[in-house]
Amino acid sequence: MDVTIHHHSTEGILDLTYKGVNKMSALELSGYPIGPFVCFGNDMNDLPLFEKAHHSVAIGDYEPLLRIAKERIPADQHTERNIICKLRELGERYA
Numbered sequence: 001m002d003v004t005i006h007h008h009s010t011e012g013i014l015d016l017t018y019k020g021v022n023k024m025s026a027l028e029l030s031g032y033p034i035g036p037f038v039c040f041g042n043d044m045n046d047l048p049l050f051e052k053a054h055h056s057v058a059i060g061d062y063e064p065l066l067r068i069a070k071e072r073i074p075a076d077q078h079t080e081r082n083i084i085c086k087l088r089e090l091g092e093r094y095a
Helices: 023-029 044-052 063-068 079-094
Strands: 003-008 013-018 038-041 055-059 071-073
Touching: 023 044, 038 044, 038 079, 044 055, 044 063, 055 063, 055 079, 071 079
Parallel strands: 038 055, 055 071
Antiparallel strands: 003 013
């Protein structure tokens, strides 16, 4: 089969998609002009976005994202609050 299988160990699920289909490819095929963008992510299907993002924020400790992310938000009891704060900060910085 011409699919990619992603195992999301923290959620205990498998994600099956056609090869080459990911968030970045969907964005590119959308027809919307893609300028510099900021992205947040936590697992392997976010890698193509992180590779092209102007600014990227990894949530948690997925090592391949941490290698290329500009910033990291730990996954803990403050994650949601920290994401909201980071969204506000980056909104002001890049608006």
